[in-house]
Amino acid sequence: MTVRHGREFLTIPGPTTVPDEVLGAMHRPAVDIYASDLPALTDSCLADLARVFRTGGHVYIYIANGHGVWEAALSNVLSRGDRVLAVGGGLFTHAWAEMARMNGIEVELMAGDSRRAVEPGAVEARLRADTAGALKAVLLVQVDTATGVVNDVRGVRAAIDAAGHGALLMVDGIASIGVVPFEMDAWGVDVAITASQKGLMMTPGLGFVAAGPKARAVHQHANLRTQYWDWTFREGPLHYQKYCGTPPEHMLFGLRRSLDMLLEEGLEAAWHRQALLARAVRAAVTVWAEGGAIEFNASEPAERADSVTTVRTAAGASPAALLDYCRTRCGVVLGIGIGPLDGKAFRIAHMGHVNAPMILGALGVVEMGLRALGIAHGRGGIQAAVELLADAVPP
Ligand SMILES: *Cc1c(COP(=O)(O)O)cnc(C)c1O
Numbered sequence: 001m002t003v004r005h006g007r008e009f010l011t012i013p014g015p016t017t018v019p020d021e022v023l024g025a026m027h028r029p030a031v032d033i034y035a036s037d038l039p040a041l042t043d044s045c046l047a048d049l050a051r052v053f054r055t056g057g058h059v060y061i062y063i064a065n066g067h068g069v070w071e072a073a074l075s076n077v078l079s080r081g082d083r084v085l086a087v088g089g090g091l092f093t094h095a096w097a098e099m100a101r102m103n104g105i106e107v108e109l110m111a112g113d114s115r116r117a118v119e120p121g122a123v124e125a126r127l128r129a130d131t132a133g134a135l136k137a138v139l140l141v142q143v144d145t146a147t148g149v150v151n152d153v154r155g156v157r158a159a160i161d162a163a164g165h166g167a168l169l170m171v172d173g174i175a176s177i178g179v180v181p182f183e184m185d186a187w188g189v190d191v192a193i194t195a196s197q198k199g200l201m202m203t204p205g206l207g208f209v210a211a212g213p214k215a216r217a218v219h220q221h222a223n224l225r226t227q228y229w230d231w232t233f234r235e236g237p238l239h240y241q242k243y244c245g246t247p248p249e250h251m252l253f254g255l256r257r258s259l260d261m262l263l264e265e266g267l268e269a270a271w272h273r274q275a276l277l278a279r280a281v282r283a284a285v286t287v288w289a290e291g292g293a294i295e296f297n298a299s300e301p302a303e304r305a306d307s308v309t310t311v312r313t314a315a316g317a318s319p320a321a322l323l324d325y326c327r328t329r330c331g332v333v334l335g336i337g338i339g340p341l342d343g344k345a346f347r348i349a350h351m352g353h354v355n356a357p358m359i360l361g362a363l364g365v366v367e368m369g370l371r372a373l374g375i376a377h378g379r380g381g382i383q384a385a386v387e388l389l390a391d392a393v394p395p
Contacts, residue, residue, distance in 0.1 A: 001329075002328065002329045002330070003329065003330055003331075004327075004328065004329060004330055004331035005331070006331060007331070008331045008332075008333060009331060009332050009333065009358060009361065009362060010333045011332060011333060011334055011335070011348055011349050011350075011358075011362045012333055012334070012335040012347070012349055013145045013175060013198065013307065013308040013335050013347055013349035013351065014145065014174075014175065014195075014197050014198040014204075014349070015197035015198075015203065015204045016197065016198055016199075016201065016349060016351055016352035016353065016354075017201070017352060017353040017354065017358070018201060018202065018203055018254075018353070019201055019257075019258070019261060019353045021257050021261065022201060022202060022203075022254045022257045022258045022261070023254070024257075025253045025254050025256065025257035026203075026250045026251070026253050026254040028250075028253065030249055030250070031249060033239075033240070033246060033247060033249070038239060038247055038249065038252070039239045041252050041253075041256060042061070042239065042242050042247065042252065044256065045061065045252060045255055045256060045259065046059045046061065048259040048263060049061070049208055049210070049259070050210065051263065051267070052177060052178055052194075052200075052259070052262065052263075052267065053173075053177065053182070053184045053192055053194075053208075053210040054182065054183045054184050054185060054186065055184035055185050055192070055210050055212065056185060057184065057185070057210050057211050057212040057213065057215075057216075058210065058211050058216065058231070058235070059208060059209070059210045059211075060072070060208070060209045060210075060211070060231060060234050060242075061206060061207075061208055061242065061243065062206065062207040062208070062209065062229070062243075063205065063206065063207075063243060063248045063251075064195075064205075064206070064207040065195055065197075065204055065205065065207060066172075066174045066193070066195040066207060067095075067099065068207050069174075069193040069194075069195060069207030069208065069209050070095075070096050070099050070172070070193065071099060071103065071229060072193070072207065072209050072229040073170055073191050073193050073209050074099065074100050074103055074105065074170075074224065075103065075222070075224040075225055075226055075229045075230075076191075076209075076211070076215075076219050076222060076224075076225060076229060076230065076231050077136075077137065077168060077170075077190075077191060077211075077215050077218045077219055077222050078100075078103075078105055078136060078137065078222055078224050079221070079222055079223040079224055080104040080105075080223060080224060081104065081105075081106065082105050082106065082136045082137075083105070083106040083107075083108065083134045083135050083136060084100060084105055084106070084107055084108070084135060084136055084137040084138070084139055084167075085108050085110060085123070085126060085127070085135045085137070085138050085139070085167065086100070086107055086108070086109050086110070086138075086139040087110045087112070087118045087122075087123055087138060087139065087140055087151075087156065088110075088111065088112065088117075088118045088140060088141050088144060088149075088151060089111040089112045089113055089114035089115075089116070089144075089147070089149075090114060090141055090144025090145075090146055090147045090149060091144065091145075091146035091147070091338060091339035091340070092141045092144050092145060092146065092172060092174075093109070093111070093139065093140075093141050093144065094109070094111070094339075096139055096141065096172060097109050097139065100139070103224055104224065105224075108126075108135070110122065110123070110126060114147055114149075114340065115147065115149070115297055115298060115299040115300075116149065116298075116299060116300055116303060117149050117150065117151045117152060117300070117303040118140065118151045118152070118155075118156060120152060120155035120156050120158060120159040121159065123138065123156055123159040123160070123163075124159035124160075124162050124163045125163075127159065127160060127163035127165040127167065128163045128164075128165075130165065133165070133166055133167075135165070135167050136167060136168065136218075137167050137168040137169070137170050137190075137191075138156065138160060138167050138168070138169050138170065139170050139172070140153065140156050140169065140170070140171050140172070141171075141172040142171055142172065142173045142175075142176040142177075142180070142182065143173075143175040143176040143179070143180065143305040143306075143307045143308070144175075144305075145174075145175040145198075145307065145308055145347075146310065146337075146338045146339050146341060147297055147298065147310055147341070148296070148297050148298050148304060148305050148307075148308050148309050148310030148347065149297075149298045149303050149304070149305060150176070150180065150303060150304070150305040150306070150307075153169075153171055153182070153187050153189065154187045156169065157169055157187055157188045157189070161188070168190040168191060168214060168215055168218065169188065169189050169190050169191075170189075170190060170191040170192075170193075171189050171191070171192045171193070172193055173192050173193060173194045174193065174194050174195045174198060175198050175199070175305075175307045175308065175351065176194075176199065176305070176307055177192070177194040177199055177200075178194070178198075178199030178200050178201075178262060178267070178270065178351075178352070179198070179199035179270075179271065179274050179306060179307045179351040179352070180271060180274070180275070180305070180306045180307065181271055184210055184212065185212065189212065190211070190212045190214050190215040191209065191210070191211055191212070191215045192209070192210045193207065193208065193209050193210075194207070194208050195207045195208065196208075196251070196255060196258075198307070198351055198352060199274075199307070199351050199352050200255070200258055200259075200262070200352070201258040201261065201262070201352045201353045202251070202254050202255050202258045203251065203254060205248065205251055206248065206251050206255060211231065216231070219231055219232070227244065228244050230244075261353075271306075273354075273355075274306050274307070274350060274351055274352075274354070275306045276388075276389060276392050276393070277350045277354055277355075277356070277359045277389075278304075278305070278306035278307070278309065278350045279306075279388055279392070280356075280359055280360070280363070280385040280386075280388050280389050281309045281348050281350055281359060281363065281385070282296075282301075282304060282309060283381075283384040283385045283387075283388040284363045284366075284367070284381035284382060284384055284385040285309060285311055285348075285381070286381075286384070287377075287378040287379070287380050287381040287383075287384045288366075288367070288370060288377040288378050288381045289377075289378065290377070290378030291370075291375075291376035291377035291378050292314065292376055293313060293314045293316075293317040293375050293376040293377060294311050294312065294313050294314070294317065294370075294375070294377065295311070295312050295314075296309070296310070296311065296312070297310035297311065297312050297341065297345060298310065306350070306351075307349065307350065307351040308335070308347050308348065308349045308350065308351065309347065309348045309350070310337070310341065310345050310346075310347050311345055311346055311347070311348070312337075312341065312344055312345045313344065313345060313346070313375070317373075317375045317376075318373075319336070319337060319343065319344065319345055319346040320343065321373050322334070322346060322366070322369045322370070322373060322375065323336060323346055325368075325369040325372060325373060326365050326366060326368075326369050329368075329369075329372075330365040330368060330369070331365075332361070332362050332365040332366075334346045334347065334348060334362075334366070335347030335348070335349055348362060348363075348366070356389060356393075359385075360382070360385060360386065360389075363381065363382055363385050364382055367381050367382055
């Protein structure tokens with residue numbers, strides 16, 4: 001017996017649900033790259049991406065996933081043998097650090113506790129000790145999608161400033177930009193990156209980098225630059241230089257629609273919607289956790305991300321069985337635990353094109369699964385989520 005017929009709901013932390021309007025905007029013939037209005041389309045996307053990054057700096061669009069723009073960011077501002085400080089205990093900090101190493105950068109990893117946010121005080125102390133200014137950049141992931149922890153970008157900026165250090169602040173906002181507040185210029189972020197397939201409600205395949213004035217100055221003498229990623233080349237006068245080749249036409253058609261949807265709702269309203277839905281998820285998980293078999297991975301409530309909730313399961317309460325039940329019996333695809341949490345956790349994403357029925361439906365299915373599989377859980381998780389939303393959303 002299953003109750004899965006109908007539309008499957010993908011609640012993994014990327015790719016997220018792509019709105020039908022966005023899919024529809026992509027369903028059209030290719031256009032002539034030389035005799036079309038593509039340059040105007042590119043300009044409008046760049047201008048609106050700058051609004052999303054909250055920057056007056058330069059934005060670059062790459063045909064790439066998140067890993068691609070990690071490399072784009074590193075190669076444009078660093079040189080072989082430069083030292084950088086990667087902070088945070090999440091999987092994505094480790095992976096970005098590893099990429100930097102493969103690119104010839106010396107990386108110092110300050111991992112800390114993987115269930116906690118980065119401590120700005122520790123960053124400040126490390127930078128104060130670097131009196132020679134050997135560290136050229138601090139790499140920070142705003143929301144670590146594996147652990148479900150959100151880091152304090154402003155706090156890390158303040159730590160760099162308090163230490164009087166000149167390192168660039170480079171932020172991975174792939175699972176946070178468009179989802180939680182991010183203010184590139186006001187917070188003093190030098191390089192920010194994001195990708196199309198999470199908060200921006202688009203298919204995977206586009207990556208975005210925003211660079212502030214200090215990063216663009218350092219860029220002039222960075223020697224890891226390569227032609228495909230190079231900002232200077234992409235700033236050239238010809239439209240094809242913006243993509244270093246054929247523009248990803250259909251993805252731009254889709255991106256245009258997804259940016260319209262996001263900006264029509266309003267960035268602040270979108271942040272607020274996703275925060276409320278995240279709180280509903282946390283209300284349910286808090287109640288379920290009373291049964292003792294599941295718990296939040298992020299140990300500190302204030303450090304739980306509004307993009308994704310990572311739920312650890314006790315030995316004996318198999319996340320694989322729960323994931324399988326939800327998918328094959330109910331048509332809800334939860335995220336698996338990744339990295340050190342492989343086989344030990346599941347994830348519920350609440351970013352991008354999500355609303356109350358999608359999130360309440362997903363929670364209802366998880367609760368069904370917990371019950372059907374006999375996994376101990378507190379009763380009333382759904383009720384708690386419904387009450388939280390009812391109190392937060394007035395008539
Ligand atoms: C998804 C994600 C990435 C990797 O993006 P890909 O598109 O899979 O390369 C990097 N950082 C964060 C924070 C992410 O959520």
